[in-house]
Amino acid sequence: MYCKNCGANLDNQAVVCPYCGVATDNLYAVPVEEAKKEGNGMALAGFICSFFVPLLGWIFGGIGLSRAKKREGKGKGFSIAALVIASVMFFVYLGQYV
């Protein structure tokens, strides 16, 4: 890959450009192999939380969905389910108080 700032040819694993010191995308990206092992706990957490605390379901589901994109779709189903269930539960809870 090439440095976004100075265009130097960098190692694909480099987190910082050795020539100009600017951070590469690797600094923010979770290494792929690590991500695969880690799975997508956020998606599962969101799925579980969505039943009880819709707000947390949305937050974790949203994070899980963005992580799923980096993890070959791992946890995507749970993330979407979390967002859908959180929305449904939100209106269920809302209905109880109105």
Ligand SMILES: [Zn+2]
């Ligand atoms: Zn550079």
